[in-house]
Amino acid sequence: MGEGNETLSALRAQAQEAVRALRARKDRLDDDSIDLILRDARSHYAWTDRPVSDEMLRTLFEITIAGPTSMNTCPARFVFVRSAAGKDRLAKSLKAKNIDKMRAAPVTAIIAWDPAYWRKLDFLFPHEDRKPLFDGRPDYAEETAFRNSTLQGAYFMIAARAMGLDVGAMSGFSNAIVDEEFFSQNGWKSNFLCNIGYADETALFQKLPRFAFEDVCEIL
Structure with a gap:
């Protein structure tokens, strides 16, 4: 001891x-x-054909996974869709206006979460047994997973930009179809999609307005 x-x-x-x-x-x-x-930084919708290597995707993950999550749960899971066959499968889930955007991007990441993430807490949070907080409490486990996988998705986008990549997040798709097509065996759940690559800036329009501090913030 x-x-x-x-x-x-x-x-x-x-x-x-x-x-x-x-x-x-x-x-x-x-x-x-x-x-x-x-x-x-801008969200991008058009892409050049410059490729994104496996090494870059690995580095992107290694930066992303360093970001903080509640109790170090790290519930996010990532599927990098790059092949034509993979994009054909992903296209089944997309709204029509998003299909060409996805196909043009060198890589589309499915940011997902694993409902069984808390079973890995012996490894992720070894100094204290936190698994009883989640065992038998599916609503709490799902709430924690969705919140923290969304955080990890944001880390992912910022990390990609820091590496010189461009990103374009997408939510115009069917989570149910993605989950059936990609996660029927492991039970993961999709959160959102994110195109990754090197943008064609000629497709950009003006940056949309943002709130002023006084509109949405309080100091108490």
């Missing part, structure tokens, strides 16, 4: 020092970097 506590204390000290060292190297992003990932 004492040895375990010493190991945990050492790991905590290493983690704290790593954060301090990172902040010492770079305490914030420069304005151009913030513009790239959010302020001046």
